Amino acid sequence: MDLPLVSVVIPAYNRPHTLQIAIDSVLEQTYPNIEIIICDDSTDDRVQEMMVPYLHSFSQIKYHRNERNLFLANWHKCYDLASGEYINYLMDDDVFHQDKIKKMMYFFNEFDNITLVTSYRQTIDESGQFLPPMHATARLYQETRIMDGKMLGNVALACCLNVIGEPTTVMFRKKDLTELYGVYKGKQYSLINDMAAWLSLLSKGKAVYISEALSYFRRHPNQNNNTMGLQAFSEWLDITIASREDGFLNTNELYRTALESYRGRVGDHHQFVGDIARIEMILATLD
Template sequence: MGNPLVSVVIPAYNRPDTLKIAIDSVLEQTYPNIEIIICDDSTDDRVQEMLGPYLGSNPKIKYYKNEKNLFLKNWHKCYDLASGEYINYLMDDDVFQKEKIAKMIYFFNEFENITLVTSYRQTIDESGQFLPPIGATARLYDETRIFDGKVLGNLALIRCQNVIGEPTTVLFRKKDLTELYGVYKGKQYSLINDLAAWLSLLSKGKAVYIPEALSYFRRHPNQNNNTLGLKTFSEWLDIMIASRGDGFLDTNHLFKTALHSYRERVKNYHEFVEDIKQIEMILTTLD
């Protein structure tokens, strides 16, 4: 109970302007016990230079500049350096609503067996103006819900969309993530590493969904998802199959729905011919 330490961990990369906004949104949190861990994977010194005034005046902020690009390992480095009982990743182009941590930590303090708290996230543009939701960011419910984690995991899997949220969206207890961030059932996922972490957490307990916008997800032309394009789908089939080992998609109906959803997404792209063949083979065993 009380105010356990929350580590806000930021894998930074070449975006000093939006990183400043992100950091300010953490410093403005109403929750009193927060540390900020920044691991800088940038190819230049702009982030380090921007952080100078912060580092000289705020002991909450701990900054580490990588000697070489760590890519996914930078996410692990942030996590390892965090001292908090709770972890919230923050992308360097996203923003927290000022009561995010306080409203989310409440559920861990007041309810048992909570392993993941998420919320609606408001999409914003480069300048911070609100954008209409895209498919994955649409509000799931109009009221706060506490439910079995597998229900929320299944919702993402059968839609083939990360409706749970980007890394910025979710608060979790550090000890509950028993594999490295982005590793699920022994496999490191790179394109859907957030979903891999969420499934690991959701397999262990209950989830909370808050319909209020407690974070802001920035969409812009230089975003990773935009540059990766169709490749972002290439890991979905593997994670669908692996998730059944944790009790997700536990009926043939749910598994078929997820497979059909994935097949519909990729059916017109020659890069996924082998995936479609694998789906057809699996479906024959489920009939």
């Protein structure tokens, strides 16, 4: 087949029902050359049992049950097992639009120096019904845009919010991610590992933002995001500061905006006293 192989990689964990929906959304893709890599970090056998009929029927699905919980390393295992030229993570509770891969591959095939393609993502509830967008998932632009990668990175950094998309949303070329997924400038990020990967990719080329919904981001009570709380912000300051080495936030005005956004979002919470002091020192050097 002449079309490049796309690897859809799924780090699975204890959600057989939504995983089945996620897998079906990949099998229904209008792009024909796809493999599915599933690495199962579950604490029980429900996912493994659900996978049996799929493995009998679909040779393009590769399933691996971990002998012990790998946590972040499970993301790396999925990536390492992928044979495709292109990678798209898929969370086991999210869903692809049937044209997602085809429409994103168009930009890689037709334009030079594209290192990341993302899109608007529609928020859904437990049963798949549409929800109003959150601040992070609001449509960035009303039209599809190709832009410098650092420009899109700056949009996220300046508001201290991942407006680029969850792992499900983004497609990239495997060779362009030169550090492990979630590692940026040598540091492994655990709570914003997607942003770490996106900045690494955006520092190397152009980005595409597609204005139509090509994936569906499920919100539910057992979601990992709901357990992060303020802890997620503990990594934003480090990644904001590190991003300047790659040319993000390249003016004092942009850098100040990003730091003040962080300060505004964490408020006066005692957990971030050290971060606020650190920000004040940096801001003083920008005056």
